[in-house]
Amino acid sequence: MPRSNPAQTDTPPNKLKHILGHAARVFSEKGFEGASIRDISRASRVSLAGLYYYFESKQKLLYLIQSNAFTSILRRLEERLEAAQKPEQRLRILISNHIEYFLRNPLEMKVLAHEEDALEAPYRKELLEIKRRYYEIARAIFDDLRREGETGRINPRVAVLSLFGMMNWVYKWHNPKVDPHAEALGDAIAGIFLHGVCNGKSENGARTQLLRDRSAEQRVRAAG
């Protein structure tokens, strides 16, 4: 029997993406354990058995979603960081990149943030590796900031993980209809964090306000 949706030309390489997209939605709605392969079959309009031509297990499917999302957020970040030298500006880029990706790919990012424990034996470690690398980048930038004397004597691990807390919690509450979009939200979080970790060290708080990452909006439009 031929495919029944002629409008959609899913040549082989695209079909895995197609499945991954629907799977991310289902996982984000019902959770990894709560979602069944049958749910994904229904959503993606691929038969139950047909799915297994594209991935070998439910675990691998989750891994593919998380790994793709994380790899691409990390790749974008490293690209953008090349353009900046100052620690503060680099931190703003990290935050804006994170929030922007979060709001543009909310389903994948919810799965990434919410289902890290669901990943098992071989896959879990690989994803932890990527996650650690991401943390190390943030941590290194923060340490640079610190070395420049821009922060108080706050515990750096706590500071960086609190920043991740602010950013990663966004998926729980952000409503595009009432909440700020990517650029403004990134600025807000960057503002809280950068002023927050200063702890009264630098007396002219307006200083950090000056170098807003003005290219963010352009990027949003270019990619959208």
Place this chain on the structure above:
Amino acid sequence: MPRSNPAQTDTPPNKLKHILGHAARVFSEKGFEGASIRDISRASRVSLAGLYYYFESKQKLLYLIQSNAFTSILRRLEERLEAAQKPEQRLRILISNHIEYFLRNPLEMKVLAHEEDALEAPYRKELLEIKRRYYEIARAIFDDLRREGETGRINPRVAVLSLFGMMNWVYKWHNPKVDPHAEALGDAIAGIFLHGVCNGKSENGARTQLLRDRSAEQRVRAAG
């Protein structure tokens, strides 16, 4: 057959607590959907059918855990807030109360933070109600702080939810062996947030540093 653990006197009212405790551990380890009633039966040493004498469904079990945890964190908060008038101090109390409860009941709090979507039809709404009430308290305190001119023109919803992000993310990374304990962690987060939302508005950043909530440590010891 008599109970097989003579050392433990589980009179009826205590046995539900006993089950709730083990269930919270199992849910926190495997997630609500990933955990089976059989897992809880094994962990609590109550037979599969025996469990249903104490709760009517897996959903209700999750509800009881979440509702108990949230109700008691809210009750403690309202008690402590009576002692403070100044918005800044009240916000510090909220943060310290939250973090303290989080680190003292990590299993229940992980379930509360992680499994909010798993709750269904009648229970979901009831828990959202409590959650909303908690948010309103924090929001009201923040608005007071704002009215006193202590904050910049930051979006208050974003500010408060970012604070919750910092606090609720803690369960993902906090390691008692290497990370600060409740009081210091609460102070760190309060520091980031309070300085953060000032946004250079108040020029003497050292001011907020002065009124640390020194009674926190005593409370920890009294309750432990």
Place this chain on the structure above:
DNA sequence: TACAGTATCGAACGAACGTTCGACTAATTC
């Protein structure tokens, strides 16, 4: 001693789960 209520459990229910198998088509290669 009889009865009622509380507490407990083994065994089973039907449904849903992740995964596999073998068969079938449609295109590509020789």
Place this chain on the structure above:
DNA sequence: GAATTAGTCGAACGTTCGTTCGATACTGTA
């Protein structure tokens, strides 16, 4: 035109799931 390969699926596998039923013991009251 035969053989090969990629893509797709219905049907079934064995397992585990949440929940229920009926029976059994213990505990107080009449």
